[in-house]
Amino acid sequence: MERKVPYITYLLNSKEDLKERLKERINQIKKNIESVEKEYGNDNKIIVKNSAMIDLKEALVLALSYLAMSNSNKVDEYKDKVIQKLAYIKENRILALDQYRDTYWLLRQILEL
Amino acid sequence: MDENYQYTYQIPDLKTRFQIGFGNIIEQIVNLLTYSEMYGDTETFDNEELKYKLRAAIAYALALLGSTWGYAISAQAQRDVEIAKESLKALFSKIIKDSEISYLDLLEIYYELTQKVSIILNYGTPIPRPRTGEPEVI
Secondary structure, X not given: OXXXXXXXXXXXXXXXXXXXXXXXXXXXXXXXXXXXXXXXOOOOOOEOOHHHHHHHHHHHHHHHHHHXXXXXXXXXXXXXXXXXXXXXXXXXXXXXXXXXXXXXXXXXXXXXX | OOHHHHHXXXXXXHHHHHHHHHHHXXXXXXXXXXXXXHHOOOOOOXXXXXXXXXXXXXXXHHHHHHXXXXXXXXXXXXXXXXXXXXXXXXXXXXXXXXXXXXXXXXXXXXXXXXXXXXXXXXXOXXXXXXXXXXXXXX
């Protein structure tokens, strides 16, 4: 499998650059959700594919970086949620569609900060 | 070459080098956080290697914060740098003392490192000041 290397240089550029990359990942996650819904209907217990999980983990790590560079008073709350999600994924490795969708909404909220 | 001239042009170069050093290590940590299970490293990290990387990342982060010494920055920014410096030193000590670093620890450390370094990155392009004397506080 070809390894996808994230551009960590975004950290050294600007918060806006980081936000753009996070937005790209979130759009990809939305497409993943639509793809699963198209193939399996709206069965919330369907397990999402590994490649879709990688997109999610990339977005969560980006979100963590984005939060670290933000000044909002909600940062700590969201930071804890992101860390919990990543730790859960590390432990369980997979997510059902409803959990995947919840994480997508969390990422959307972070993008609004 | 004039000493001040040399100093003025060395510091931005040093800062760039610190940024690259920090970025390279952080990228490895991000890869570990994101892709670790794809490479067979599912349950544990090589803790000694990880601790080495983290210590190096903190050293670069401290060097980046230290690079503000050469610039005229606001009093508030100066205080932020001091607080960040103390946090990073505490983090360094914690890493030396802790025998195991879990995935959860790594996430927290990554967050703190990124947050502290963003303080200096958020200054934009500060103005180099002459070599002599204490840091100038605006």
